[in-house]
Amino acid sequence: MPDKPLDNTWVGTRVLPAARRAKRAGRRIGRRARSAVAPRIGALGAAALNAATTDLTIPSSGAEQVRRCGVVVLGIPDYPRIPPLWREKLIQAERHSVPTVLMVRSPEDIEHPLAAVVTHLVTTDPQLLAAVRDFAGAERTGMVDSLASGREQTSALFALTRVHTPVEKT
Amino acid sequence: MxxxxxxxxxxxxxxxxxxxxxxxxxxxxxxxxxxxxxxxxxxxxxxxxxxxxxxxxxxxxxxxxxxxxxxxxxxxxxxxxxxxxxxxxxxxxxxxxxxxxxxxxxxxxxxxxxxxxxxxxxxxxxxxxxxxxxxxxxxxxxxxxxxxxxxxxxxxxxxxxxxxxxxxxxxxxxxxxxxxxxxxxxxxxxxxxxxEDYTPQAPPNLAEVTQETIAVMADHMRPHLDGTRAGGAANPMLSGGRDSRMLTALAARESAHPQQLTAWSTSSDAGSALEELVAAEVAETLSVEHRIITGRYSAFGEDFADYAEAVDFQASFHFWLMPVVRALRTSPGAIFDGIGGGVLLGGGFADPADARPRTRRDLQLSRIQARSRYLTEARKVLQDSVSVAVEERAYSGAWPTAERYADHPNAHTLTSYLLRTVPGISPAPAKVLGSAQPTVMPMVTDQVAQLALKLPHQAKADGAWYPRLLTAADPALRGMPTADDLTGTRHHKRRIASREGARYLANLIRSGPAAGLLSAELAAADPATAHGVVVWQKLLNSQRSQHLIRGLALLTLWLEQYGTRVTAADPLRIQHA
Structure with missing residues (x-):
């Protein structure tokens, strides 16, 4: 059973959390600036977006490619497990705080282990939205219009993943 | 079967x-x-x-x-x-x-x-x-x-x-x-x-102690893996840490039917998916079938209440465990859990580095404070008078344990074990996992505790013993990073800090008998409003304040269950020592 001690030192309780917050904020600001100038979406599997994506499964794709992405989009693979290469890319994304978004196309997709490890889930099917929201929560769930332009889809993905605790729209 | x-x-x-x-x-x-x-x-x-x-x-x-x-x-x-x-x-x-x-x-x-x-x-x-x-x-x-x-x-x-x-x-x-x-x-x-009799002995032959420790754990696990029960199936719990991978490796090694093993992972709701991803990597390395089970955000309240009920409303460290427990109920075979590894094998929960010059009383106090650090955020969650009373009562309750082991060579280990592992952690494997399938806890057997507690602290400090133990369990584990080794920032939305989780806990506490214990800020934060729920979400996103909110939720659920059966059920009595 996981049981980790709390860090009780002054460095552990004050300095490191502040440093982590600053690092996270720095990455967010950097990614936002980069995304405004040259938005970059990484892809694992069939993202099926009109937006341009960078295939992260090609052999030359390293950790730096993942780090430069504003978001990584994933499609469900044929394989019932997370493919080893994808797992490697997901670990890189985790290390660099890059949001990961699963494209959900059928109700069964949320049973795939990928759904358990991504930061967000989106669907293009309004019929699926309630089921996805039920699984992932309102803040992690989004709709992408399959007929929208690449720019609009990119904007929707970045808007979904940009804020950790957004204020609810009423 | x-x-x-x-x-x-x-x-x-x-x-x-x-x-x-x-x-x-x-x-x-x-x-x-x-x-x-x-x-x-x-x-x-x-x-x-x-x-x-x-x-x-x-x-x-x-x-x-x-x-x-x-x-x-x-x-x-x-x-x-x-x-x-x-x-x-x-x-x-x-x-x-x-x-x-x-x-x-x-x-x-x-x-x-x-x-x-x-x-x-x-x-x-x-x-x-x-x-x-x-x-x-x-x-x-x-x-x-x-x-x-x-x-x-x-x-x-x-x-x-x-x-x-x-x-x-x-x-x-x-x-x-x-x-x-x-x-x-x-x-x-x-x-x-x-x-209490197991004290550090020097100088140990660390290689021999390592082999013996692994052999003792394997002996303990073997009867559950010999294929006579559940068709040889067994269920090691696998996180991104070291203890669980050690037990998964031993299960694979000792099983008569290793293809019947399933390693189980879930999200511990810590804001990162590295636990599950690293666990998947370990399972693949060990050629063990792996399943990741996580909970639905809409079912947070049900999962929290079910966990509280399963541990009789007395602990909530592992509130995220219920989805995987439900899956385990239909997966016959012993469960293997690594409780006790961090405190006994990993040298965790140690005295601070500057412990030596401290007075005896300061050292005792630091051991108690280290296990109750959540109280540093108490005033954000509790009324001032309540947080003062809770701290006083809690320290006085822990003091006899700290005093008993104050001068013991394994003081920090035994104190932590009795203040945290036994009361707070053990209900998760013994009662929650244990309600699904028979549950084996190889790292808290007497023989393992004896070997570990007799090792000098420096042999275990900051996980120093783990590389040897892991290699002895399976050389393929040598050098594999843990989730903690890789974690940078925790950018996932925690289930408990989601709108769904925050609204469940806020509504539960604010409408229940423990509402009078809440800080003014939380009492005023209406989770039905967009800004009110964010107040709860931000406190639930921090480990210490989240811990205190979970405690109030447990108290509320307990009073719902027993409020009419107990005498003097007013929770404000917590202020009167």
Missing amino acids: TGEQMLQPTAVCGVLGRMTEAHRRRADSMAELAEEEGITWQPSYLLPGLTLRVTNTAVVQRAERSVSAAWNAAGQIAPQLLDQPWTSTAREADACGLRTNARGSGTVHGSVSGCQVLYVHTAESAVFFSTRLRWLAETAEELTPDWQAWSEILAFGAPLAGRTTFTEIRRLMPMEYAEVTDSGAVRVSQQHWPW
Whole structure:
């Protein structure tokens, strides 16, 4: 059973959390600036977006490619497990705080282990939205219009993943 | 796979002593409550001085004038251990049990690790016992809230020193026992705890100790992996850490049918998916089938309430466990859990680096504060007067344990173990996982504790021993990073800090009897509003304030369950020491 001690030192309780917050904020600001100038979406599997994506499964794709992405989009693979290469890319994304978004196309997709490890889930099917929201929560769930332009889809993905605790729209 | 081969989750209840008709009726009522929860008893033992009901994981030996029994969350206890004194059975099998003579005198005892959960309620000339607090509480005539225990739940995460949420009922700590004497007197006492005798020896042959430790754990796991039960299936719990991968490697090594193993991972809701991703990598390395189970955000409230109920509202560290537990209920085979690894093998929970020049009292205080650091955020969650009272009560409750081991060479380890592992962590494997399938805890056996506690601290500090242990378990694990090694920032939305989680907890607490304990900020933050829910979300996104909010939610659920049954149920009484 996981049981980790709390860090009780002054460095552990004050300095490191502040440093982590600053690092996270720095990455967010950097990614936002980069995304405004040259938005970059990484892809694992069939993202099926009109937006341009960078295939992260090609052999030359390293950790730096993942780090430069504003978001990584994933499609469900044929394989019932997370493919080893994808797992490697997901670990890189985790290390660099890059949001990961699963494209959900059928109700069964949320049973795939990928759904358990991504930061967000989106669907293009309004019929699926309630089921996805039920699984992932309102803040992690989004709709992408399959007929929208690449720019609009990119904007929707970045808007979904940009804020950790957004204020609810009423 | 036959019905006889399947082990049920462990459950035991009964009464020992000078029996009255009322005693017998209460014991029957306890058994009926258990049956309503799905427990299937073996044939009952209904004797003049004993009523005993057990599931098939327990071993029972009946002679002409005596009964002996032993049980633990794992089952598979060798019957011949019942021929030894109970202290030996408790030590060798990490088992609870009982020994009775004619007419009801005898002993009900706890295990050597204290991680096996057994509650006792002493009555006139008898002691009622149960592996589930609810069965004792629902059948008791009188119940009083233990506000000391509730202060400890808020501060440490669980009641200390054997306390429960009721003053009348206690949980047996390591080597504790309840005895009914020939004269009918009843007392609760403790035999010598052998772990106090295990002190660092120098210089050790670390390679030999490592091999021996791995061999002892493998020996302990082997009977659950020999293929005679559940068709050879078994279920190691696998996180991104070291203890669970060590046990998964040993399970794969010792199993007669390694293809029947399934390693299980879930999200510990820590804001990162690295635990699951690294676990998947380990499972692939060990060629073990792997499943990741996480909870639905819409079901957060149901999962939280179910977990609270499963641990009798006394701990909430592992509130995220329920989805995987539900899946395990339909996956026969022993569960392997690495409880105790961090504190015994990993050198975690150590004194601060500057401990040496500190005074004895400061050192004791630092050991208590280290386990109750959540209180540094208490004023954000609790009223000022409540946070002061909770801190005072909690420290006074922990002080006897800190004092007892103040000068012990393993002071920090034993103090942490008794303030955290036994009360707060063990219910998760013993009661929650243990409610799904028999659950084996190899790292808190007496032999492993002995080997670990005899090692000098520097051999274990900051996980220094793990590389050797992991390599000895399986060389393929050499050098594999853990989730903690890779974690940078935690950017995932925690389920508990989502709108759904925050709204459940906020509505639960604000509309319940514990609302009067809330800080002004939380009392004013209406979760129905967009900004109000964000106030709750931000506090739930921080470990310390989240811990305190979870404690208040437990208290609310407990009062919903027992508020009309206990005397003096007003939670503001927590302020009056």
